[in-house]
Amino acid sequence: MSGTRVDRGRRRLALGAPALLLGATVSGPVSALTTTPKQSEGPFYPRNIPSDSDADLTVFNNKRAPGEVIEMVGRLFTTKGQLLPGGRIEIWHCDVNxxxxxxxxxTPPGFQGFGAVRTDSSGAYRFRTTLPGIYPGRTRHIHVKVRGANGAALTTQMYFPGEPGNERDGLLRRARNPAALIAxxxxxxxxxxxxDIVLG
Ligand SMILES: [Fe+2]
Known part of the structure; x- marks a missing residue:
């Protein structure tokens, strides 16, 4: 098998599951990735960005948020498969209740609920937060708003694998490609x- 064919295989893999690229070296132009589907912003984007809106949402005003600590990580890509450093990633989600x-x-005193970071030189981002609770009518999710340094923007939601509510969630089911929204x-x-997020 020629090197070209191996490369093509890798690219196809990346198309369906860009997350699999995490940790891999991306060199040179890659064929087109599919844009991460848009999702509605919902009514709870902060009216004012909180003073503490860093990448560690588990501590707010020196108090610890209740709930299971998790990490949310990924990389930001263009549709050409290029990594995007310097992109702003914002997340917000509900508390354990x-x-x-x-x-x-x-919400509890230690609950930050909103965080923002920039992707690093390798296009990667990382948040530490607590597992969101579930409220009526929705499955478990984290809201995400992205703006690339190139001006492209996306508002979407991240979902959790294996959640029983995923099958019944109308927003997730109506997404263009629901699988691309499940971490x-x-x-x-x-x-x-x-x-991983692909900006169109
Ligand atoms: Fe929500």
Whole structure:
């Protein structure tokens, strides 16, 4: 088999599951990746970005958020398969009781609920947070808003593998490619959810 054919095989693999590229070396142009599907923003994007909005959402005002600690990691790609350093990744999600940190709503003192980072020189990002709870009508999810340094933007939601509610969630089921929105789980501790994002 020629080197070219091996490369083609790798590219096909990347198309369906960009997460599999994590840790691999991406060199030179890769064939087109499919854009991560859009999802609705919902009503709980913060009205004001909180003063503590760093990559560690498990601690807020020196207090620890209740709930199971998890990591959410991934890399940001263009549709050409190029890694995007310097992209802004924002996440927000509800607390263990299914409540968002938002105007008029009460969440535990240590619950940050929103975080923002920039992708590093390899296009990677990492958050440490707590497993979101579930609220009526939805399966477990984390809201994600992305803006690449090239100006491309995306609002979407990340889902958790193996959740019974995934089958019944209308938003997830109506997505163009639901599988692309379900993170890949890696054993911990803490458990890690890999969510690679392709910006169109
Ligand atoms: Fe939500």
């Amino acid at each position: 299914g409540v968002y940190a938002h105007v008029g709503r009460n 890949r789980n890696e054993p911990g501790p803490p458990p890690r959810y890999v969510f």
